[in-house]
Amino acid sequence: MRRAAGLLLAVLLLVGRLDALSSAHAADGKAADKTGIFVLGVDGMDPVVLQRLIDEGKMPSFAKLAATGSFQSLGTANPPQSPVAWSTFVTGLNPGGHGVFDFVHRDPKTYLPISSATLPEDPGSAVSLFGYYIPIGGKTPQNTRGGVPFWDPLMKAGVDVEVYRMPGNYPPPPSDAKVLSGMGTVDMRGGYGTYSWFTTYPVQGREHMKGDIHQVSLSDDDLDGKPDTVRATLKGPPDVFRMPPGHVPGDADYLTVPVTFRVDPEHDAVLVEAGDSRALLRVGEWSDWLPVKFHPLPASLLPLEGIVRFYVRQVRPGLEIYASPVNISPANPAQDISTPSSFANELYALLGYYYTQGMPEDTNALKDRIFDDDDYKRQVALVQQDTTAMLDLALTRFEPGDTTFMYLSDIDLQCHMLWRLGDPKNLDAPPHPARAADEHAVAAHGEDIEGYYRHVDQLLGGVLERVPEGTLVIVMSDHGFQPYTRKVNLNAWLRDNGYLVLKDGKHTGKITTGDVDWTKTRAYGLGFNALYVNQRGREAEGIVERTAAPALLAEIGAKLEAWRDGDAKVVRRAFLGDKIYSGPRTAEAPDMVVGYDKGYGCSDESTLGEISETVIEDNLSRWSGNHLMDPEVVPGVILTNRKLPRTGYALPDVTATLLAHYGVPLPQGMEGKDVFAP
């Protein structure tokens, strides 16, 4: 009996092993039978600019790819905003399917702007103990994106997938694929990047700045008559154990580490001490990443690790030191920024520290005029170093049959920030209104955008050289670019046209501070392209009946499309949400998507609910290029190393191609068609 049982066990084990072996082989076989796919996702690459640079012989790798394969425009999402467009690419769904309609959504119950990336957090409750709040229940933030990301069915089919810096993937939804989150990933403070600025000079207009501004003074520690030391603090994550659940952190509610700047009495050099880390920097130098630990609990329990870089802009006559937003440390992430959660650390082990903040280029410091264009370019160069190293690693790990996606931010943010110094799309364009303030920078930086295009060309050259033979190479962008010369205050337009009414006869105000009289307001704008009807039963104080909404929207749409700024159209097309979207999340969509014409875009102020004095004005901000317009004026690009049989492709077609390449059926609802299908 025992012998028989032993024999049976041996047979079962053998069968189990064979079965496991054959499954593994089958899984490997699916991938190995196919050549792999390497996708470069170049945010903001514009077909017109690219074509010009190819024609001028400045993009040899792109020229080669276009000649051997294809180069076409690629239809973008509506609205053509990065989180919307990349979510469309990831899921193959229109926004009505994946539920991301704008950078900013609104809560109809409060009229407050909310993030489109995460669902409203359930704060749960807490027990108060010795001044600490010990959380009970509550949920961590969840990604709001619906649909199935392309990497999940690929992984199920046995394809090894690696995705680097995917926009809109924070917080990372559970997956077996290796995915590092990109745009939308927060810094340690929980925002999209708050820099710190330490200066001995007075700072004007600091209340409008996006950074933490510290006006500091030097103390004379050794009493030699020369001031030598600055002591300050660097803010990290909210001190959640000291705040009741749901409390919105104020200025004093963040954990900090001490920062000390010790200035040499003779040389223009500074010793920077941040927590236990140190760097010695001369004027104009950036530190490496310095790890800093924040301690929410006594006895250094549960330390939260971040990383920060310092930049010494000036030592004498006054001190000016910049500290980057404190990024989540990939060595020991305080929260998940990848799937599996160990992937971020795996990359750290191979690359060292790297930017984990979703938008690593510090556009806020440039907008706030903390950086000049030289400073910004130096900081962008650090991001480029990171990207180059990560791409090199991705290529090293890429094997036949794999799918790898690499996101490049090189072009998008630089087009946003530097368009004012030279329009790369129209070399004869009149000077941008924002150029006058930085005329001195035109000679040095007027062609920087071209430089960033050429950098991407170099990266593509490396990809084409190193991918295994037969690999399908796709270069794509989520949208193109246009100048952003005129700022539109949509809420001011709604006010002037009688659709939005302020309380107490006010002319200006904010939705967020209760200035709007909702009993008389029929429509309002929140988000870069979104317009909502104040609908009864949906909005907290809605007054427009659901049945009356279509007529109201038709009226507003007609007026918007007829609106002229001089001879120029302001709004090219006004789209109705229920007409352009389909899918389970359509009910969450804006009632109208405002498709601005070239050169026009919604102001930051109106996007967040401000009702300004003026309706339209020159854009004097350094944020001078844009794409938050009618999708037809900002198409993206698609290039492949195989001939495309047709034209007129859109983002979901690229998604469908990734699956079709391996013979994987499209998940239910996924739109698009294999670009190589006849």
Next chain:
Amino acid sequence: MQTFNAITSRVFDVLLAPFGHRWAWFDLLLWPVLAGVAALLIYKLVSNQKGIADAKRRMMVSLLEVVLYRENVLGVLVSTVKGLAQNLRYLGYNILPMLVMIVPMTVIMVQLVANYAYAPLKQGDVQLLEVTLAPGAGSSARSVTADFPAGVAVEAGPVRTADGRVFWRLRMLEDGDQVVTLRAGDETEPKIIPVGNGPRKVPVLRTRTWEALLYPGEAALPAGSAFETIKLAPPDRNLKPFPSGEGGILLWFFAASLVAGFLLRKRLGVTL
């Protein structure tokens, strides 16, 4: 200090030589086990084995009394006090062996850390060299100068801080033991910066205080030196699967020697 460090370093240089620094795993397995065995034998030799056995037996008796006569409150109280007294007696028997063992065990740990905890710098690495002046030594930070060898480039510094420290940011250019010469007044002190050439003993800190006993990789500073410390912060050597760094080696050493001692106690006839 210097003599003690020199002797112990020489002994361990010889002991570790057969396997070299590349085979860290061998020494990290061998030395904790040997230390565990040596600790057992020392314990057996210097402790009162009979007294320890008697104290343990009496503790057990007290414990049994507490369990068996738990209805008798006064009895439980008396037995508990007796048990605690035996416990103190047991701890007392351990003081002498602990005092005897503390020096050799510390020497082994210090030597393992010096030989395996750190990695030499690599070409291209950037490192801060930090000099702290001795309080009351009469030299000011501004008087400190340094000569650097060709294998090291000064990228920035010196930065002299108000609290008497001087920093240089250095980039490593060539493999080898690069020797920096530091001067304060008439005093001249060398500092070795190890670059490349594979795993080896990495000098970290020179100091004139008792801490020099913990850093035998380089000569201690003279007692009257104008320098308090001269230090580098070399990276931890990756010792996977063993824990890395100073803390990792200490943790491993304690855990492995305790396990070895516990497993071998009966075979060696030791009552713990």
